[in-house]
Each structure stands twice: as structure tokens, then as C-alpha cells.
Amino acid sequence: MTGSESCIISLRGITKYYNGEAVLRGINLDIHDKEFITLLGPSGCGKTTTLRIIGGFVTPDEGDVYFNGKRVNDVPPYKRPVNTVFQKYALFPHLNVYDNIAFGPRLRKMPESEISRRVKEMLELVNLRGFERRSVNLLSGGQQQRVAIARALINDPKVLLLDEPLGALDLKLRKDMQVELKRIQQQMSITFIYVTHDQEEALSMSDTVVVMDMGEIQQIGTPEEIYNEPVNAFVADFIGESNILDGIMVDDLDVVMFGRHFKCLDKGFAKNEPVDVVVRPEDIDIVSVEEGMLSGVVTNVTFKGLHYEIIIDIEGFKWMVQTTDYWPVAAVVGIKIDPDAIHVMKKSKYSGAFGDYSSFSDEHEKLSEPDAKPEQPPAEEEIVD
Amino acid sequence: MKTMIRIYTVLVYVFLYLPIAVMILFSFNSINSTGVFGGFSLRWYRELFRDSETLNALKNSIIMAVLSSLIATVVGTAAAVGIDKMRSRWLKSVTLTVTNIPMVNPEIVTGVSMMLLFVFASRLVRISGVLGFWTLLIAHVTFNLPYVILSVLPKLRQIDPHLQEAAQDLGCPPLKSFFLAVFPTIVPGVLTGAIMAFTLSLDDFVISYFTNGPEFQTLPIRIFSMTKKRVTPDIYSLSTMLFAAILLLLIIINVLQAQSEKQQSKKKYY
Numbered sequence A: 001m002t003g004s005e006s007c008i009i010s011l012r013g014i015t016k017y018y019n020g021e022a023v024l025r026g027i028n029l030d031i032h033d034k035e036f037i038t039l040l041g042p043s044g045c046g047k048t049t050t051l052r053i054i055g056g057f058v059t060p061d062e063g064d065v066y067f068n069g070k071r072v073n074d075v076p077p078y079k080r081p082v083n084t085v086f087q088k089y090a091l092f093p094h095l096n097v098y099d100n101i102a103f104g105p106r107l108r109k110m111p112e113s114e115i116s117r118r119v120k121e122m123l124e125l126v127n128l129r130g131f132e133r134r135s136v137n138l139l140s141g142g143q144q145q146r147v148a149i150a151r152a153l154i155n156d157p158k159v160l161l162l163d164e165p166l167g168a169l170d171l172k173l174r175k176d177m178q179v180e181l182k183r184i185q186q187q188m189s190i191t192f193i194y195v196t197h198d199q200e201e202a203l204s205m206s207d208t209v210v211v212m213d214m215g216e217i218q219q220i221g222t223p224e225e226i227y228n229e230p231v232n233a234f235v236a237d238f239i240g241e242s243n244i245l246d247g248i249m250v251d252d253l254d255v256v257m258f259g260r261h262f263k264c265l266d267k268g269f270a271k272n273e274p275v276d277v278v279v280r281p282e283d284i285d286i287v288s289v290e291e292g293m294l295s296g297v298v299t300n301v302t303f304k305g306l307h308y309e310i311i312i313d314i315e316g317f318k319w320m321v322q323t324t325d326y327w328p329v330a331a332v333v334g335i336k337i338d339p340d341a342i343h344v345m346k347k348s349k350y351s352g353a354f355g356d357y358s359s360f361s362d363e364h365e366k367l368s369e370p371d372a373k374p375e376q377p378p379a380e381e382e383i384v385d
Numbered sequence B: 001m002k003t004m005i006r007i008y009t010v011l012v013y014v015f016l017y018l019p020i021a022v023m024i025l026f027s028f029n030s031i032n033s034t035g036v037f038g039g040f041s042l043r044w045y046r047e048l049f050r051d052s053e054t055l056n057a058l059k060n061s062i063i064m065a066v067l068s069s070l071i072a073t074v075v076g077t078a079a080a081v082g083i084d085k086m087r088s089r090w091l092k093s094v095t096l097t098v099t100n101i102p103m104v105n106p107e108i109v110t111g112v113s114m115m116l117l118f119v120f121a122s123r124l125v126r127i128s129g130v131l132g133f134w135t136l137l138i139a140h141v142t143f144n145l146p147y148v149i150l151s152v153l154p155k156l157r158q159i160d161p162h163l164q165e166a167a168q169d170l171g172c173p174p175l176k177s178f179f180l181a182v183f184p185t186i187v188p189g190v191l192t193g194a195i196m197a198f199t200l201s202l203d204d205f206v207i208s209y210f211t212n213g214p215e216f217q218t219l220p221i222r223i224f225s226m227t228k229k230r231v232t233p234d235i236y237s238l239s240t241m242l243f244a245a246i247l248l249l250l251i252i253i254n255v256l257q258a259q260s261e262k263q264q265s266k267k268k269y270y
């Protein structure tokens, strides 16, 4: 097998073991030119390892890495046409901003006059005009971030690797930098391979999202595909909020849940195949009991600013519904689900691992526990004293 | 209470420095006496510099200090980098303990055991009279190593572990990456280690006594052999010069450390 010629980077059957444990299992991934692709997954799923394999810092135990169709497994990092923005920036502390950015070009023996021009260009690109002589140790986190990006981009890489580049920044700065990174990617028209465990960040910035878990790719797709058509319960649960139900696909376009038939748009399943069904909380309408397809009792209401998050107990299954209408706790209501709001998935090893929101109120209590502590009786030692 | 503490402090320093002060004073004595100060003169310094054997010992000491500290710095820095990269915590702490033991080991034990090793090894290869320049150099490098390692390691711990990778990422081969990205940031530690090694080598007596040979004497050994004959004030002047040299080196080490600490705290604030 070789990488597809049209892809700038291809991973084929990549497996990596650490201490006898597989942290990547047969990763296959094609990355196209000028694409903003994001590796998304929970902590420890192997995102950084995948990125380091592309950068050349980790050698896969099995499988091959192709750049433009050429196998590069044995090419060391300093000969690969990619550059990395490291998680904690890894700026050279003994060099100022200018010398940090000029590091790459100087190695390639670019004339100093041209370096000076290029550094200026890069500083402008990352909005740090006039910062040449500053010490990198005295910059804020956001500014260091920008220097790290400039230091990588001055080498004209075809591909930029970014490992949770915004992880250390506060929320406001994060949002600004997300917009800016996207602008830089489009302005330079190069490929970004971006690592994050923040699903919102992934959805809002990427052309393609790669959802990973336990060293395996779960799904590759556009943000819309990932959100609207998750392939299994893990993806549905990890991306956004979702009600995941057991169903039986009795026929094309007809799924049975709670013993009732629901119209849906999915087909191609075997007759009477057991399936997982996803219904997003914002796609559910709360109506009167008579109008509802199912009915239950409101058990919890949380105001979220834009909407209310309402938990409804329907025959023991706790649904989450997001709506702008207010419904009081203990109200008996019906819910309505349109066919296009229902998404049917094949059963997977994740089936049953995620489900309803019955743990919702427990989670809530756990969160408020620290506040309750002062009211508890003093610990035994304190009394003895 | 305050005055008590003050008096106590003064007493401590008097005890610490009085002998040295007296020695320095008598090194400038104009007469040959240990009890009476007959006026200021450089007579004993002049005498010292006329003594070819002493001058030779001075030269030997400097050669030994320069060579052994250079070798120890190179080897020790490389060792520190290796220790820093160790993944297993267990292996790391074992290595560090093994590194530390020679520092707390009584010098006389180190000296005797090294002499034994050298003599034993020379018997094996049937060479006699090995003790001399080379054995002394090996001994000095050996006891200097832990000090270099322990002054470089903390610097390595402070830096971003990805610095070398960052340089490689920008197109730099691995070894060059170390010298361009990592080494400049640990220079203060390397320098401190080098000067410390130089100082230790310059003032070592016990270990040198057991591992040197008759044809290569260092200053401390020369001073010791002079005292065996007759204590004359030129010994004081020699000791004074040794003291001054080592004091200077210690000051340099302290200044270096204070400077890198200042840099470190600057980083934290921003």
C-alpha cells in the first residue's frame, strides 16, 4: 500500500506501543493540501503521538508515513518539510524575538538582509510589529504563542503542526487566537494539522475533524458530518450533547423506540437490526401531552442564557431538551421529534456506555459539594484539640 | 538578646578567620619568627619565587586544575544530559545516589582506594611506578565529576524539554541542536561546575597525596612537605596565595549563581 498521490500526508496502518501497550492502533489518515484538519479526542487518546509521528519525533512500530506519496518513516525531523508549534511554545530563552524567528532561515544560510525583511513580514502576520528586540522571556503567553507561530511559518512549511496551541491561554484570548489562526492559515494557504481536546474549537475552525479515542480513529468528516451524523455512541457523546437511545430498525425509514414507531431518514440497515439512536437536545420540541409522541415529567431546569436545559423523565429514560420556552419542574409534557432530528447508528463497542442524563442531577450535586463543606461538623482531630 | 546574637556571630567569625588572618599577617613579616611581627615586607614572597621547586609545584597545580576541570566539565555535562533524559524515575534516582556518594565519602577513603586501584591495575599490566601525572589527573577528574553534574542538572530541569526538538524541527541536526538550543541556556550551570572543579582540584590535598608520584607535586603537597622540614614564613605566603586564589574563585561562582537566579525570577514575573 502506498499513500494516495493527491494527499500531502498519508498515514497507513500506524501502530505505536509504549511499554507494551498500544497507544495507536492502525491509524489510517489522508491529509489534503491547504486543509485545516483537527485531531480531536479525550486526554491520552494518542493525538500528540500521532502529531509527533508526522513531525518525525516518534517512529511508528508498524505502518508507514507518506509525504506526497513518498515513504518518510526514516527521514529525521530536521529533514521533513513540516514545522511544529509546540504546546509550551519551546522558544529559545537565550535569544530575543528576532533571533528566535530567524533561527530557521539562518540554518539555511539565507542572507541576513532577506532574513530581516522576512522576520518583519512574519511579525506583521502575527500582529507583533516592533517586537524584534524584546526578550521572549518577558512576553505574555499570547505573545509567546505568536512568536512560536512566526518562528515556524518563516520556513514556508507546506504543513504546520500545532499541538493544543491555545491550551495555556484564557478563554477570551483563545477565541481571538482561534479567529487569527484561521486567518493565518487562509492567508498563507497551507495545511494545518491541529490537535485539541476542545470540541467547540475543533468544530469552529476545521475543514476536517478526526475524532480519536483509545488510539483509534472513530470518525473522519467535516464538522457538520461529525455533528449531524456521528458514526457511533462515542462520537455522538463526545461532540455536543446528545440523547442516545436503544432502538430497533424495523424497516427503512422506521425505527422503534419505547415500543413506538418513529419516522426517520435512515435506511440500509438489516430488518429488525438493533441500533443506537441519537437525538440532539436542540432538535426536540416540548409540546402538550396530547400532541406529544412521548410524554414525561420535567425533573430539572437550568437557565443557560440562550436557552433552558430541561431534563424530562420519560419512562425512566432522562432526556435532555434545549429550548427557549420555560417549563417548570414537575410539569407533565410531551415531546415531538421530527424525522430529520433522528440519527440512527450501528451498534458499536460504545453502545450502552453512554445513554441518558440520569446522572445529570448527581453531577450537579458533586459540583456544589465543596460549598457545602463548611457546614459539616468539624473533623475528629479538631474536636480533640 | 540582640547583642548576645551579635557577640556570638562575631565570635564565630573570629574563630573561623583568625587563623587565616594571623597567617596572612605573618606572611608579610620581615623577620623569620612565628611569634614576633618585625614589620611589613615582601621578603618571604620573594624567597618563595626564588624556590624553583615551589614554582614547579605551582605550575603543576595549575596544569592539573585546568586539565581536570576541563575534562570533568565536558564529561560531567554530557552525563548530566544523559541523566536528565532518563525516563525511568527509579534508574534516575539510583544514578543520582551513585553520583552523590563520592562527595560524602571521606577523602581519605577515596584516596587510599584509588591508590590501591592504580597499583593493582599496574601490577596486572606489569608496569611499576604508575603513580604520577596520569593517576593524579584521573583522580582529580573523578572527584570533580559529581560537582559538575550537580551544578548542570538543575539548569537542565528548568528548561523546556522540547527545546532541542524545536531546533530540529527548524532544520537543525540533533547534535548541533544541542549546542544551539540547549547549551546556551545551561551555560551558567556549566561555568559554575567548571570553576568549582577548578577550585577543588587546586586545593585538594588528601586524595592527591595518595595518588601522586614523586615527580609531579602539586602546591598543597609541596606545602605539606615543606612543613615536614621546618616551618618558615614562606609557607605562610604560599598558603596565603592559595587562599586568595580560592577566595576569588568562590566569589566568581557566587556572582554567577546570583545572576542566573535573577534571570530565573524575572521569568516568573511575566
Ligand SMILES: Nc1ncnc2c1ncn2[C@@H]1O[C@H](COP(=O)(O)OP(=O)(O)OP(=O)(O)O)[C@@H](O)[C@H]1O
Pocket (backbone or CB within 6 Å): A018, A019, A023, A041, A042, A043, A044, A045, A046, A047, A048, A049, A050, A197
Ligand atoms: N514517551 C512515552 N512513553 C510512554 N508512554 C507514552 C509516551 N508518550 C505518550 N505515552 C502514552 O501514550 C498515550 C497517548 O499519549 P498522547 O500524548 O499521544 O495523548 P494525547 O491524546 O496527546 O493526550 P493529551 O490530550 O493529554 O495531550 C498516553 O497514555 C500516554 O501516557
Ligand SMILES: [Mg+2]
Pocket (backbone or CB within 6 Å): A047, A048, A049
Ligand atoms: Mg497531547
